Amino acid sequence: MLRDLRRIWAQTLAIALVLGCGIMVLVGAQSTQRTLVQTQAAYYERHRFADVFVSMTRAPVAVVEAAAQIDGVAQAEGRIGFSAVLDIDSMTEPATAQVLSLPPNGATLNTPLLRAGRLPEPDRPHEVAINEPFGEAHGLVPGSRFRGVLNGQLREMEVTGWVLSPEFIYTMAPGALMPDDRRFGLIWMNEAAAAAAMDMAGAINQLSLRLTRDADERAVIVALDGLLDPYGGTGAHGRERQVSHSFLDGELQQLGAMAAFMPPIFLIVAAFLVNMVLGRLIALERTQIGLLKAVGYGRVEIAGHYLKLALLIGFLGIVLGWGFGWWIAEAMIALYGDFFRFPFIIRDLSFGALVISAVLGMATVLLGGLRAVWGSLKLPPAEAMQPPAPPSFGRGGLDRMLTGLRLRQTTMMIFRSIIRWPARAAITLFGVSASVGVLVMSYFMFDAVERLADSVFEQANRQQITLVLAQAQNESAVRDAYSLPGVRMAEGAYTMPVRLVNGHRERLSALQGHYEGAELARLVDDAGTVVALPGEGLVLPDMLARALGISAGEMLRVEMLAPPREVLELPVAAIIHQGLGQEAHIAAPALFAAMRTAPQVNMIHLMVETDRMEALNNAIKETPAVASLADWGEVRRQFDETLSENLLTMVGIYTLIGVLIAIGVVYNAARIQLSERSYELASLRVLGFSRGEVSFVLVGEMMLLTLVAVPVGWVLGYFLAVGLVGAMSTDTIQIPFHITKRTFALAALAVFLAALGSVMMVRRRLDRVDLAMALKARE
Amino acid sequence: MADDAACWKADGNMTAIAEKAPEKAAVFRAEGVTRVYRTGAVEVRALRGVDLALYEHEMVVLLGASGSGKSTLLNILGGLDLPTDGKVFFRERELTKASDAQLTAFRRDHVGFVFQFYNLVPSLTARENVALVTEIARNPMRPEEALERAGLPDRMDHFPAELSGGEQQRVAIARAIAKRPDVLLCDEPTGALDSKTGIRVLEALYEVNRDLGTATVLITHNAEIQRIGHRVVVLADGRVTRDEENPSRVLPSEVSW
Structure with a gap:
């Protein structure tokens, strides 16, 4: 053996x-x-x-006790949370932060994990703990100080320690696409200090619950929403809609899908x-x-x-x-x-995977x-001891057709070999196309992310800066934005967290009010077309419409989850294909007509002179009306950076894997061919065929099969990618399905080269065949 | 391949020899050819200083027991193997100095081979097996003509597996002569055939030699076959033990075994 x-x-x-x-x-x-x-x-x-998590406008502390009484709730804890713009010495542009209050006796839910220093003392209002990555990014060690605008007031804070939290395993600013530890931080502050800053003494605006083992989460959420409705509850949700958790779960789901x-x-x-x-x-x-x-x-x-x-x-x-x-x-x-x-x-x-594998x-x-x-x-022994009978070749219709083509005889040998042993050719074909398929599937991830980036950065969001206002303001705020340094163009928009209800189905979402003639932030569908908003009614992305079980022409109930907290009944005017879309859209005039108010804005998109960015940043840090700022150029840069790091590694691994299949299959097939036909190929050498001409028979068959396998692999890869999209898409993200020609070409090229390399390795063996010996040794 | 051939010519012209002019034009000339095979510690001396000449239009029967070295000699003449020592000339070119590419060109342009086991390509029909060679030869005859000469005009579109041994061997002969070679090298062409079929194969070779004037070397261990040759060379133990003209040449149909 x-x-x-x-x-x-x-x-x-x-x-x-x-x-x-x-x-x-x-x-x-x-x-x-x-x-x-x-x-x-x-x-x-x-x-x-x-x-379970929920936010509200403002509720008395007593609701915490009331929430704890809900059947199935083991523990409840309230806190104050708000966002702030920070002025950090190590960066010119403003950073934003999520500020969270710490109960005087320490948090009992979502407890921060101290990594360095200590937590703030209850009686020192200027002390804060910050999340470790943010501290590292800015060198804000315990004892460092920084300034921030909290609820319109400029305050100085002192860092006491670095913490991590299970709530922020994946830390992402609201509305951002990627984590950015430099520009987004978390601040834990004494409850009294937070209450003072926000004018929220004896009140909370966030509530977290821990459930008992056998609790019915849905029932708890319904009860909680009922309890918080008078206080402006924005709709409770379980872990599945908690940003950090759902992202982490998504990653784990993808790993599972890969396995x-x-x-x-x-x-x-x-x-x-x-x-x-x-x-x-x-x-x-x-x-x-x-x-x-x-x-x-x-x-x-x-x-x-x-x-x-x-x-x-x-x-x-x-x-x-x-x-x-x-x-x-x-x-x-x-x-x-x-x-x-x-x-x-x-x-x-x-251990299970080891055993299963x-x-x-x-x-x-x-x-x-x-x-x-x-x-x-x-086989009976007597027959087995005889050399096998020479293979017989038939003359099917295919063969007659090939004969009609008057090919060279060496080419004919290739075709006849494939026709004679179709199963073997099929195995090679399958193996090679599988490797093309794997490559198409993995390169497709590049396409998907690029498509996503293109749709988000190039099509939908052409603005350089988005200012998120602390409160909705009159349309005139857009004109005021032109007075900020360097602003070339300003465009208002309105966004509102909503609960969309259709019968018993509901979804937490956001409603985007679009102003006519918006040039910067636009509604773009999967085909890259800018969607013109109808004069009346909602435009919904198809995934959201499916989740709500609603189609165009029907009425949808829209419950606003922030002031003015109106409940509107709006018709669905159109449903669009938008893989990433989870939000409802409406023309601003239609929205404000339904709300019976004057048009408002709570976001301003800007185009600015790049050389005035610093002045703009400084101005914004001092503008209390601006709650936070998103620099899209920076977001794009980080997006690309993360992409090139992670995706390149992944694609490298997949390429290796795909190429390995191709090598494994083609090398083996070629070796078998060589072993079976060495006699025949040596005969050709004897007849005066050169090494190159003889290898053509071997190399030609393999490369022909590879060439045929490539389109098959493309089809296979297409379906693998469809499967992958299915496995990786979640309720909130549908991976855009679009495979570029580049992906198909790269997959084909990689496999073609791998196949050629493998068959050339075998060809070298052909060169070493001893002619005289090959003629003597008849199998 | 054209390059190889040109290269071969240039090289060949430089190694012209003009020792003693033979009375007839020699196609092949072997001088002191020795071939030693080494497999591990064992050394087999297949040829021990063979001197031999083969002339135009001549049919030589190379006779010898198995292991006498006749196949080795044929392989060396045909450019399939190189001697350990000694020189081989084809016309005035020294084969023993030729490169692999030159030997390939030599086989392609000048030599036709016929082997005991036919060495046909199983995936090609009789006609296609012949066409295999005519496609790369310089001045070939049509495959159909070659098959007719080999006595197989009516089974051209059959695959080797559909032909009898004798028919397969005649396809091999057609393939060997289709390029109009200068020399035909046949290694036990009747070895795997019964006498009746074998004689028909010999007839085909005989006619090719007679009609086309192709110099032919016919290896056999069957002493009866020597009667059809112009000359008989007997090989034993790697040496030529007899080399004489055959004054009473007969037709293949007159031999039997």
């Missing part, structure tokens, strides 16, 4: 690598996912992450390869098998011999897969640990091997 193995070691390795890839993805993704799930669970448990999605492709390819290679080995040893049977070896013993070989390949693949899977899991856990700032990691190397790996090679072994065992 070791002799057999030595003879086919390169092929064994190629199969083991393909198998190993599948197992690597399974083990790596599973281990990473389980480790992160365990870590998340432990983090949540230790730091008492709440189950479920990718390995089967590899396993199927590996099974075919084992089948192909063992089949060939058995064909070569046919005489020997006949002899063994003649002298009395049983079928089971002979089958056992070859299956042991298959198992050895499986074993090698599993060990490789485990090793690389462990390595990749370590790398990914480190990456995620950094990204999410987990204070600790609870490792779970997923081993069982699957072994089953794969056995399945592939059994098919190959079975055929050989059925």
Whole structure:
């Protein structure tokens, strides 16, 4: 057996690598996912992450006790939360922060984890704790001071310590697309100080609940919404709509999808390869098998011999897969640990994944091997000892057509070989197209993100700066914005958190009021078309409309969750395709007519002179009417940066994986071809064909199959991408489905080069064939 | 390939020899050809200093027991193998100094091979197997003409698996002569055939030699076949033990075994 193995070691390795890839993805993704799930669970448990969250305009502290009485609530805690614009010495532009109050006796829910220094003393109003990443980004160590505008008043604060919180594992400014630790921070402040700043003594505006084990979350939310309705509750929600949690869950879901999605492709390819290679080995040893049977070896013993070989390949693949899977899991856990700032990691190397992958790996090679072994065992020994009859070639319609083409004979040999052994060609075709498919699927992620970026940055949001106003103001505020330094263009918009209700279905969303002739922030659908808002009624993205079970022409109830808290009944005028869209849109005149008020704005989009940015930033820091600011150029820069870091690594890994499949398949197929046809190819050399002409027969067949496999792989990749979109899209994000020509071309090119490289490696063996020996040794 | 051929010519002209002019034009000339195979510690001396000449239009029967070195000699003459020692000339060009590409061009342009096991491409029909060679040859005959000469005019569109051994061998002969080679090298062409079929194959070779004047080397271990050659060379233990004209040449139909 070791002799057999030595003879086919390169092929064994190629199969083991393909198998190993599948197992690597399974083990790596599973281990990473389980480790992160365990870590998340432990983090949540230790730091008492709440189950239900709600904000309101202002409620008396007594509602906390009332909320705690709701059936199924184990614990309730209220706090004051608001946003602030900060003036940090290390940056010219303003940063924004979410300020949260700390109860005098310490938080009992969503408890901050102290990483450095200490928490603020209850009797020192200027003391604050900040989140660790923000502190690191600015070097704001305990003892440092910075200024901020809290509720319109400029205040100086002193940092006492750095903390992390289970509520902000993924820290993202409201409305932002990416975390930005430099421009968005979290501030924990004494309750008394926060109440004083916001004029909220004896009141709260945020409430968190922890539920009992058997609680019905929906019922609690309904009861809580009822309780908070008089106080301007904006609609309670569970963890699934909590920003940090839902993002983390999304990531974990994607890891799970990868673990479920990718390995089967590899396993199927590996099974075919084992089948192909063992089949060939058995064909070569046919005489020997006949002899063994003649002298009395049983079928089971002979089958056992070859299956042991298959198992050895499986074993090698599993060990490789485990090793690389462990390595990749370590790398990914480190990456995620950094990204999410987990204070600790609870490792779970997923024993289950190891066992499952081993069982699957072994089953794969056995399945592939059994098919190959079975055929050989059925031969009676006398027949097996004879050399196999020369393959006969038929003349089907396809063959007549090819003959009609008057091709060169060497080309004819290629076609006849494919037609004669269609199953083998199909395996090669399948393997190569699988690798093209995997590449299309992975490069597609680039397309999706680019499409997303294009739609968000180039189409929908062309403004450089967005100012979020502290309160809605008269339309004239837009004119006032022109007095800020460097402003070339200003455009008002109005946004309002709403609850959309259609019968028993409801969704928390935002309503965007669009002013006519808006040039900067526009409503753009998936096709990239700017949607003109109808004079009356709502425009809904299709996902939102589906979730609400509503279609155009029907009436939708819109409950405003912020002052003036009106409830409107508005018709749905149109439904648009917008993968990222979760918000309802309406023409501003229609909205304000329905609200019976004068047009208002609470956001101002700006185009500015880039060289006046600093002056603008300084002016905004001192403008109490501005609650926060978003610099879209900066957002884009960070988006691209994150993209090039993370996505390039991912795409690199996938390319490697896809290319490995192609190499595994083509190398094996070419080796088998060479082994079967070395006699024939040597004959061609004898007849005076040059090395190049002879290799054409071998290389040509493989490359022809590769070329045919490419479009098949494109189709496969298309459907894989559809599946991926399905697996990764959540309620809130539908990944835009659009595969670029570049993706198709790159996938094809990578696989083509890999195939060519593999077949050229085999070609080198062809060059070494000894002509005289090849003629003598007739199989 | 045109380059290879040109290169071969230039190289060949430089190694012209003009020792003693033979009375007839020699196609092949082997001088002291020795071939040693080494497999591990075992050393096999297949040829031990063979001197031999082959002339235009001549049919030489190379006779010898198995292991006498006759196939080795044929492979070396045909440019499939190189001697360990000694020189081989094709016309006035020294084969033993040729590069791999030059040997390929030599085989393509000048040599036709016929082997014991036919060496046909199983995926090509009889006609296509011949066309395989005519497509790369300089001055080939039509595949149909070659097949007719080889005595197989009516089974041109059959695959090798559909032909009998004798028919397959005649396809191989057609393939070998289609390029109008200077020399035809046949290694046990009747070895796998019964006598009746074998004689028909010999007839095909005989007619090619007679009609086209192609110099032919015919290897066999069958002593009866020597009667059809112009000359008989006997090889034993890697040495030429007999090399004489055959004054009483007969037709293939007159031999039997």
